[in-house]
Amino acid sequence: MSKAPSVRALAAEALASIALSGHSLREAADRAMPKLADPRDRALLTALLSDGARWWPRFDAALDRLLDKPIRRHEPVIHALLVTGLVQLETLELPGYAAVAATVEAARELRRPRLAGLVNAVLRRWQRERETLLAELDARPATRHAHPAWLARAIERDWPVQASAIMAAANVEPPLMLRVNRRRASRDSVAAGLAGAGQEVALHPWLADALVLPHSTDVTRLPGFAEGHFAVQDGAAQVPADLLDARDGQRVLDACAAPGGKACHVLERADVALLAVEFEASRAARIRKNLERLHLDAQIIVGDAGDSSAWWDGRPFDRIMIDAPCSATGVIRRRPDVRLHRRAADIEALVAQQSRILAACWETLAPGGRLLYVTCSLLREENEGVVGAFLASRSDASAIPFTLPVGQPAAVGWQVLPGDGDLDGMYYALLERSPA
Known part of the structure; x- marks a missing residue:
């Protein structure tokens, strides 16, 4: 019986397809997700892909400093795996030893055993030189906020006063907003149903049909979704x-x-x-x-x-x-x-x-x-x-x-x-x- 793929190996393959082959995050996640049965693994995959895509410009630049020779062209999946390793350490703040060990093991699972040592060395070097490397990345708006250089320049050109706040806001998890279908239900009744199901929910202060939940969740499992009482809409x-x-x-x-x-x-x-x-x-x-x-x-x-x-x-x-x-x-x-x-x-x-x-x-x-x-x-x-x-x-x-x-x-x-x-x-x- 073949061993089920690990979440980190799947994440590396999917992230490489997103960042280096032009596939959408939705497409890549839809392909990878059915291969994971454990809800905790699915949640970790979601986080690795979302934060991997979000912070790619920052950690991709970091790898140029950490590697003697770039590998993104001839070993794109291992390059993406290294990005997921940095995401685990910096964004998800997982325990360092466990994150590094699991990422190194994923390199072996990806049939790159000869590169397992490289993965270990790069992530360990990041841990040793972290403060210096972070200071270098933070010195430029593009890598500080993980925006492509052309977009950082365009935002600074069009919104010079707000540019830093705009780029910072793009890296903050947004709330989940719902739009109540007033033909099927009232906003108060939908809010009450969600609260009764244990959801933290608030009425939007000036949008008449909007409800706000602080975090994303599987909306298909929320009361009223199947009945058409609401839709997801910012x-x-x-x-x-x-x-x-x-x-x-x-x-x-x-x-x-x-x-x-x-x-x-x-x-x-x-x-x-x-x-x-x-x-x-x-x-x-x-x-x-x-x-x-x-x-x-x-x-x-x-x-x-x-x-x-x-x-x-x-x-x-x-x-x-x-x-x-x-x-x-x-x-x-x-x-x-x-x-x-x-x-x-x-x-x-x-x-x-x-x-x-x-x-x-x-x-x-x-x-x-x-x-x-x-x-x-x-x-x-x-x-x-x-x-x-x-x-x-x-x-x-x-x-x-x-x-x-x-x-x-x-x-x-x-x-x-x-x-x-x-x-x-x-x-x-x-x-x-x-x-x-």
Whole structure:
């Protein structure tokens, strides 16, 4: 009978695929998790992958100081294993001897017995030289906050006063936020059910449908989940339903709609005819799944939101929400692998795509209608840069001013930065089309 793989060996293989082969954290975790039966091992795997992705830029740089020759190219799994070793020592603060011994054993299990000594030597050297190495890493914002250098520079350029706080917030575990489906339950009743199940839960102070739990948990096991009483959604992503202010009887377009959380929130608020457009068929299936669990209904079309000829029937929409494809630099605390996969060269193409989608959707908006442009980006180029250029090109478009309890005004619209009110980073601009 073959021996079950250890959690550290699985974590090293999965982390190498995330950091060095471009796979998403979700994909890598989904492949590895079924191989572990013990819930404690599953929890450790989750921590090693999340913190491994989150702190990779920091510990990857540390390994350049600890190794005489880099091994990330010819031994990527052992390089990733060393990162998990540093995560165990520094982030998870596991007992040093046990963490080092188990990581060395994982090298043997990964059929790299000749590298077990190297793993042991590197981790022991880290323990001996820890203070000096930490000081070197902390001397640069990119390695202090574990951000790729291009992103650290971009944040410092766009948000010079808040840059350090933004990057620090991206490394703090976010709370678990739920959105209560007001068509199925009240916020007070869901909160009471969660409290009765032993969960620490609080009503959000200004988001009407939001509940806050301090830590992540398996939401599928919480009371009310199967019945569609709530969904998981960060508070920043619950703001759009308030700003869009859809009314009964209106036609609503949700462009770039997957996974459908914002569309579902709109449908929970008002009786509207909602069209959800999503480019990828697999992601469109997730919209349908979420609608079904929450007992909601919408029309879903797989298509390019930037080409309205493929999905628009000629009848104008009263409300449009564009959750534009973006760099996702505002949600790194929840999606730490973004910092490993996004590149500076991506931004120009994203801006072009955002501008194309905004222009196409605008043509489907009814006179007097409103369009909400949303991104989960921190970068001004993707946000007020796109919206400002659009407004300058259209005589029939104007920005509607608004404020939120957290965040700050942008040149056009409003920006919430990561950690503002303990929310994810998100940008919003509300536009109105002139009456005919």
